[in-house]
Amino acid sequence: MKYLDEFRNPELAERLFADIRAITTRPWAIMEVCGGQTHSIIRNGIDQLLPPEIELIHGPGCPVCVTPLEVIDKALAIAAQPGVIFCSFGDMLRVPGSGKDLFRVKSEGGDVRIVYSPLDAVKLAGANPDREVVFFGIGFETTAPANAMAVYQADRLGLRNFSMLVSHVLVPPAISALMESPTNRVQAFLAAGHVCSVMGYWEYEPLVARYHVPIVVTGFEPLDVLEGVRRAVAQLETGRAELENAYPRAVRREGNVPAQKMLADVFEVTDRAWRGIGVIPQSGWRLSERYRAYDAESRFDVGAIRTQESPLCHSGEVLQGLLKPTQCPAFGKECTPRTPLGATMVSSEGACAAYYQYGRFIPADLPLARP
Amino acid sequence: MMDTIDFDTWTCPAPLRSYPSIVMGHGGGGRLSAELVEHLFAPAFRNATLDALGDAAVISLDGGRVAYTTDSFVVRPLFFPGGNIGTLAVNGTVNDLAMMGAQPRYLTAGFILEEGLPLATLGVIVEAMAAAAQSAGVQIVAGDTKVVDKGHGDGVYINTSGIGVVPEGVTPAPNRAQPGDVVIVSGDLGLHGVTILSVREGLEFGAPIESDCAPLNGLVAAMLAVTPDIHVLRDLTRGGLASALNEIARTSGVGIRYEERRLPVPTPVAAACDMLGMDPVYVANEGKLVAIVPPASADRVLEAMRWHPLGARAAIIGQVIDQHPGVVVARTAIGGSRVVDLQIGEQLPRIC
Amino acid sequence: MCLGIPGQVKEIYDVSGIPMGTVDFAGITKEVCLAYVPDIQVGDYTIVHVGFAITQLDEESALESLRLFEEIGRLEEELNPEAAAPRDGQGGGGVVP
Numbered sequence: 001m002k003y004l005d006e007f008r009n010p011e012l013a014e015r016l017f018a019d020i021r022a023i024t025t026r027p028w029a030i031m032e033v034c035g036g037q038t039h040s041i042i043r044n045g046i047d048q049l050l051p052p053e054i055e056l057i058h059g060p061g062c063p064v065c066v067t068p069l070e071v072i073d074k075a076l077a078i079a080a081q082p083g084v085i086f087c088s089f090g091d092m093l094r095v096p097g098s099g100k101d102l103f104r105v106k107s108e109g110g111d112v113r114i115v116y117s118p119l120d121a122v123k124l125a126g127a128n129p130d131r132e133v134v135f136f137g138i139g140f141e142t143t144a145p146a147n148a149m150a151v152y153q154a155d156r157l158g159l160r161n162f163s164m165l166v167s168h169v170l171v172p173p174a175i176s177a178l179m180e181s182p183t184n185r186v187q188a189f190l191a192a193g194h195v196c197s198v199m200g201y202w203e204y205e206p207l208v209a210r211y212h213v214p215i216v217v218t219g220f221e222p223l224d225v226l227e228g229v230r231r232a233v234a235q236l237e238t239g240r241a242e243l244e245n246a247y248p249r250a251v252r253r254e255g256n257v258p259a260q261k262m263l264a265d266v267f268e269v270t271d272r273a274w275r276g277i278g279v280i281p282q283s284g285w286r287l288s289e290r291y292r293a294y295d296a297e298s299r300f301d302v303g304a305i306r307t308q309e310s311p312l313c314h315s316g317e318v319l320q321g322l323l324k325p326t327q328c329p330a331f332g333k334e335c336t337p338r339t340p341l342g343a344t345m346v347s348s349e350g351a352c353a354a355y356y357q358y359g360r361f362i363p364a365d366l367p368l369a370r371p
Numbered sequence: 372m373m374d375t376i377d378f379d380t381w382t383c384p385a386p387l388r389s390y391p392s393i394v395m396g397h398g399g400g401g402r403l404s405a406e407l408v409e410h411l412f413a414p415a416f417r418n419a420t421l422d423a424l425g426d427a428a429v430i431s432l433d434g435g436r437v438a439y440t441t442d443s444f445v446v447r448p449l450f451f452p453g454g455n456i457g458t459l460a461v462n463g464t465v466n467d468l469a470m471m472g473a474q475p476r477y478l479t480a481g482f483i484l485e486e487g488l489p490l491a492t493l494g495v496i497v498e499a500m501a502a503a504a505q506s507a508g509v510q511i512v513a514g515d516t517k518v519v520d521k522g523h524g525d526g527v528y529i530n531t532s533g534i535g536v537v538p539e540g541v542t543p544a545p546n547r548a549q550p551g552d553v554v555i556v557s558g559d560l561g562l563h564g565v566t567i568l569s570v571r572e573g574l575e576f577g578a579p580i581e582s583d584c585a586p587l588n589g590l591v592a593a594m595l596a597v598t599p600d601i602h603v604l605r606d607l608t609r610g611g612l613a614s615a616l617n618e619i620a621r622t623s624g625v626g627i628r629y630e631e632r633r634l635p636v637p638t639p640v641a642a643a644c645d646m647l648g649m650d651p652v653y654v655a656n657e658g659k660l661v662a663i664v665p666p667a668s669a670d671r672v673l674e675a676m677r678w679h680p681l682g683a684r685a686a687i688i689g690q691v692i693d694q695h696p697g698v699v700v701a702r703t704a705i706g707g708s709r710v711v712d713l714q715i716g717e718q719l720p721r722i723c
Numbered sequence: 724m725c726l727g728i729p730g731q732v733k734e735i736y737d738v739s740g741i742p743m744g745t746v747d748f749a750g751i752t753k754e755v756c757l758a759y760v761p762d763i764q765v766g767d768y769t770i771v772h773v774g775f776a777i778t779q780l781d782e783e784s785a786l787e788s789l790r791l792f793e794e795i796g797r798l799e800e801e802l803n804p805e806a807a808a809p810r811d812g813q814g815g816g817g818v819v820p
Contacts, residue, residue, distance in 0.1 A: 001642050001749040003729040003768060003785050012792040013705040019795050035723045036725045043650075045707015062723055089773070090719030103716070107393060115573045116647070116720060117774025119756060142725040143722060145759055146775040153741060194725030197770060197778040220725070222705050223792055230795075249785040250727075250770050250778050259759040259777065338402055338715060347723065357710050569751075577745075577752035642749040646771070648726045722726055722773050 007221035016226035017049055020233055027053045028236050029185045030229060031321060033171055034192035035062030036220050042354040044222045054233065057186055057321035058351040060174060060274060063139045064091045065319065065343040065350050068273040069307040071167045072097040077302040078134055078165065079110045085128060087121035088136040090114045095346050098308040118150035125154060125162035134296045137164040142194040144168050144285060145259040148266035151287065151294050163296040166286050169272055171195050172203045173283035179211040183322050188232040190218040193247040200255025205243050212241040219247035266291055275343055276316030315342035318351050325355040332356065396716020400610025403716050424622065425545055426470035426606065429537055438473035440464060441532040449526050451570050453581030456527055457496035459657060461503035462586045464533035466606040469588040472543050472595060473535030478504065479513040481530040486521040496527065507586035540599045547602040548623035550693040553669035555662045557590060557676060558684040560612060561640035564654035580639045585658030590681045594662065597675045603663035613652040615661050616699045617713045627699045629689025648721035653714055663691060727772035729780050732765050746771055
């Protein structure tokens, strides 16, 4: 595939690894915020090949992982209601709520459907006027314009039977919260490339200034991730803290203005609870007043949801990079990908699932990078 | 008759307890499917032949060895580019027999039809089955038909069972992989699964490919003609290459290592997987096999495969080793490594 | 988050008042919403996430990045061949497809 395969070139990857090896003289802890980047790192075995001084901390960049328990439970309650067609991205189907996941609800008779685009849910609403169609609107800023368009379009077409369960989260407040935390170990960030395609990167400049932390806008293919790491390390080694764009083919400073206009119309900022972390003020989006009629949370009486997070689950500390999955007492025992206690074990980008997958075993004879 | 099963007294209740009713994942070919077999069916039906868990059972009848198998087909949609549920029903069972080295001979076909299914639709399916049977050199010699109420049957479900003759000295089995053996796949991966996804409601996309549904007994015969001592044959169906390799690694108690760069993945499959966030090694096939072959005959077996129309894109992808028994490891394109585990249920498209 | 891949716009049209298009990903074609890339034209490349084009791909910039990667490490190879040395070749035997 054009503009994809070239960024997976093994020879060029080797050059980037070589450069990183050559410039690294001290330990550094770098956090990649985006779950897609985590997936790429694990999938390609990138962190095994980086010099041992470089620690990649997998941040809370997976909307699946950070969607609050109450919201999952609400989704389950809505999906179980007769007459509802509950549409969701595939990622959410195995995330455990307090007791079940959407797969269980489906097996118990709920009409749960996987869609590729939120507009597919709008199409379903148009085709099924006698059913309530609910879309699970999760994601970071990357997905928000798509979800916004779905609501906007439903409104334009007068589809009163459409609603959205919204749980959007924003990256910059999360970075602030992480940097403010007294236990923070992160020294540089790889900012999420596609979030920045939408929002631009001007929001990160104040963060660089306030916390004196390098932030490098980074893509997803192996060469992109390596280039992000390389630039972050180069800054750290020379004591610099700047905002750099290592994904210029897809990101401009101002971002996507038409998308931002739609976001400003359809959503408004709100406080949001992040599963495992807690409430981060002004870190989420909900439907604006104008579109509140499409809010599934108000439309459906989901009653008194009593959430029950497993007391054994340490997702929160893992998400903040305070605990390695292997240090969690439940890891590999009560908590496995087959029997996940928290979202970080369910999602393929979740740090715990990633560690379980590859961390169980690294072949001794496979060459690792040497300083 | 029991109303419910007391899981506490069942053989190994824990993994079943967390899903008290069947979920879609149980049919995905991944870990949930394996658990259903291991913890519900196998303990109930307990016998040595079943416990071998091969693609078909090989049993001795007076005079020789026979391979015997069954498979059920519930695919939606019924018709897809490259085939329909009927072609799958014939080729799937033919292939299960072929994976035991058998020459498939006879099939049965059982139909569960939903009230209201147009006869013309059934006609097309049955005609396709006849053509597939002819192509594979088998006869459909017995059958059954049942009808269920409208709303209970998804149109058509088909079960086929099959029987074949296993030649002397031919004993491929999932537990026979040995360190040093070579791993060969017969051709392009992911065509069937991506084709099905491309016509599935909610995903629909244009794809210049079709299902690879085909009978593999001719290809297997060509391979066995080079050497009867092929250690393992496995067709790559649900769960893809990854599932087959994991089962072999587990059953044989060996490790398997392969190179991602050597996998024959056609561009449209790679592109569709990139678009949906899926991995081609988990995508279903319906006309591909993996063979575990002693190193001395690997090159000749590969050559024989490439001469056969269904093996033109066959490739050596890796080897069997004695380290990390039961675990499959891939060397990634950029030189890292990753454990290729069984999926939990079926692979789902992701946005993340 | 943010699984997004580059594809080429083949067709642009309107569905219920919203600009949509057919985007080609190496032979796979999908209907994609183009509302957020109003200036895009047939033949341009765009990054698609959940059925939406979220940005036009800057082809010149992509090529520039690749040129940069070619340069990086070449310097390392010249200055410090040991540290920058590529690893051993791939294992496995038999015919390479």
